[in-house]
Amino acid sequence: MGFIFSKSMNENMKHQQEFMLMNAQLQLERQLTMQNEMRERQMAMQIAWSREFLKYFGTFFGITAISLTAGAIKRKKPALLLPIVPLSFIFTYQYDLGYGTLLERMKGEAEEILEAEKNMLQLPKGMITFESLEKTRREQSKFFTDK
Template sequence: MGFLLSKSMDANLKKQQEFMLHNSRLQLERQMMMQNQMRERQMAMQIARSREFIKYFGTFFAVAFTGLTVGALKRKKPALLAPILPLSFIFAYQMDGAYGTLIHRVRGEAECIMASENHRLDLPHGTPTFDSIEKARRAKSSLASFLER
C-alpha cells in the first residue's frame, strides 16, 4: 500500500513540476513580449520626437536660408551664405532620422558591432548576478538599519 501511495505522490509531484515549468515559461514569454512592446513604444516616441523637431527646425532653416540669401544678395557679401552649409547638414541628418533610413543603417551597424566587436559591450564589473545584487541589497538594508539607530 505504501508503494501505491508513493507512486501516486511521485506522479503528482511530476505533474506539479511540469505545471510550474509551464507557468515559468509563460511568465518569461510574457515578460519578453512586454519588454519588446516597451522597446517598440520607446522607438516610436523617438521617431515622433524627431518628426516634431523637424517641423521646428525646418521652419528655422527656411527662414534662415531665405534671410541669409537675401542678405547676401543685397549686401553683395557671399560670406553670409556660410551658415547655410552646416545648417543644411543638420537638417539633412534630422530628416534622415525622422523619415529616412537612418534607423536601418544604425541597426545594421549595431548588429555588426554585436557580431564582431562584442568585447566593447562588456559592462564594468561584468554582468550583474543574483549574488552581486543580493550582496548590494543586504549592504543597503544593513546601512538603513544602522542609520535608523
C-alpha cells in the same frame, strides 16, 4: 499499498512541476512581449518626435536660408551664406532620422557590434551576480547600523 500511494504522489509532483514550468515559460513570454511592445512604442515616439521637430526646424531653415541668401545678394557679402552649412547638416540629419534610413543603418551597425565587437559591451568587473549584490547589501547594512 504504500507503493501505489508513492507512485501516485510522484505522478502528481511530476504534473505539478510540468505545470509550474509551463506557467513560468508563459510568464516569461508575456514579459518579453511586453518589453518588446514598450521598446516599439518608445521607438515610434522617437520617430514621431523627429518628424515633428523636422517640421519646425524645416520652416526655420527655409526662412533662414532665403533671408541669408537675399542678404548676401543685396549686400554683396557671400560670408552671410556660411550659417546655412551647419544648419543644412542638422536639417539633413533630422530628415534622415524621421523619413530616411538612419534607423536602419543604426540597427545594422548595432548588429555588427553585437556580433563582432562583443568585448565592447562587457561591464566593468563582469556581470552582476546575486553574491555581489548580497555582499554590497551586507556592507551597506553594517554601515547604517554602525551610525
